[in-house]
Amino acid sequence: MSLRAARLPKLFTRPHLFRSPQVSLFTTMPVPTPRDSSPSAEHRPSKRTKSITDHVLPGAMLTNEELDNSSFTTSDPGLTTSPFPRDTRSEEQLVAEQMDLPVEVSREYENDIDYREKLVLAPMVRTGSLPMRLLSLYYGAGLVWSPEVVDKAIIGCERVVDPESGVITYHKGQGPIFTTHPIEKPYLIFQIGSSDPALAVKAAQTVQQDVAGIDLNCGCPKPFSTHSGMGAALLSTPDLLLDILRALLTSIPLPISCKIRLLPTQPSTKLLVSRIIRTGIRNLTVHCRTRDMRPGVPAVWSRLADLVALGKKRGIPITCNGDGEGWSNWEAIRAQTGADSLMLARAAERNPSVFLPIGPRCNLTEVIPRLLAIAEYTKNPWGNTKFLLSQFKPSPPPISDMPKAERKRLSQVVAQCKSIDEAAAGLGLSLAKGTVIFASIVERIESIQSGTNVWEERRLAEEKGEVLDEPQGLEERAEVDGFEVGVGQAEDEEEMAMNG
Missing domain, CATH: 3.20.20.70 (Aldolase class I)
Incomplete structure (x- = not known):
């Protein structure tokens, strides 16, 4: 018996005591011993460990936090591992450098947009x-x-x-x-x-x-x-x-x-x-x-x-x-x-x-009738149409001179209706002219976008005293940017407000 086997407990020198052939094989395998490298062997550097800069795109900037958390690695046995050099440039300097660089993609468009x-x-x-x-x-x-x-x-x-x-x-x-x-x-x-x-x-x-x-x-x-x-x-x-x-x-x-x-x-x-x-x-x-x-x-x-x-x-x-x-x-x-x-x-x-330069119009008497006409003409799903109606708020004075009780009644009619026809009937509207109304909407969209000076229109309206802006409280101004039905529906107002 070898000296190495003599030093092992008896259990490990008797493979037949193990039921698992895999374990038995493991215990009887020879133990490898390290070999000295040949003096004539060619030195082959080990695979380089990627540093944080390997993933930086041209023109990209590392933050100081990223640099602090990174390290410089090398396979050269003559060098010792050292911290990655800290980028001492301030973010203001990095901004200035970015602004001095040329635009990456410059192209002309057949139909450009004026934003x-x-x-x-x-x-x-x-x-x-x-x-x-x-x-x-x-x-x-x-x-x-x-x-x-x-x-x-x-x-x-x-x-x-x-x-x-x-x-x-x-x-x-x-x-x-x-x-x-x-x-x-x-x-x-x-x-x-x-x-x-x-x-x-x-x-x-x-x-x-x-x-x-x-x-x-x-x-x-x-x-x-x-x-x-x-x-x-x-x-x-x-x-x-x-x-x-x-x-x-x-x-x-x-x-x-x-x-x-x-x-x-x-x-x-x-x-x-x-x-x-x-x-x-x-x-x-x-x-x-x-x-x-x-x-x-x-x-x-x-x-x-x-x-x-x-x-x-x-x-x-x-x-x-x-x-x-x-x-x-x-x-x-x-x-x-x-x-x-x-x-x-x-x-x-x-x-x-x-969006009108003269200020908003009355929802119940002007906006909702147009919405119903558009929804009916475009075959918009009733679920979405009703949602839009539910978001419209009754216009208060001076936007509307409708008595508060009447505004409340009509709002309840909109909330309880189950189709566009019911909504139109409850509001005393006729959908028979939907095509005519939609045609007028199309005509106005085409004309209102044809170089109208909205600032001048606003100024003239103010001079004539025609502006009727509706003041809003802060809690009503929360943004509601969102997502499309391809993802899902917002579950509550808070979720809607946080989107975008």
């Missing part, structure tokens, strides 16, 4: 359906965003055109994923939810013939979006965010934009914005709240001016989102931030006529 000097409709859960978008355009919205549609939801959809109404529906054999009408095409921005450059491109290619531009959602903070790396999760993965934008810019023949939220600190927000606007996008919308801010907390307009300044250096318009009420506070926001345009969500959801 400046406009009140625009935000992407909103359920609210941003076709009837609301058409109503918003009718009352003067410069552009309208579709609700967010997740890339995989729209990819593979069948495109069907209604020969009577002209409505275009994208579906996969069940409910519609996205619905549009040719009249809104020059003003429609299709918002995509994605965390994959290739899927984002496929989604955009699916609908590009029916929209004016493509927008990437980088602001939705809800788990249904962030768990897949979409929405606000992209703010934590800026390299991926930029890759998606680059893919869209190089593959889609339409203007590309994106929508973000503020980061916790201003320097980090400026650095992110400087990188985004360098890609070649045509517009950046900034929701002036951070990912963790509750919807009832006032939007931080004071942080937007720095971002607008960066946009002006690149010639990129910056759209403000957050607590916008329409004409009643657009001038104040412009004065404080310099924002090129203002995106409306909750104010438009309450009353889409808020």
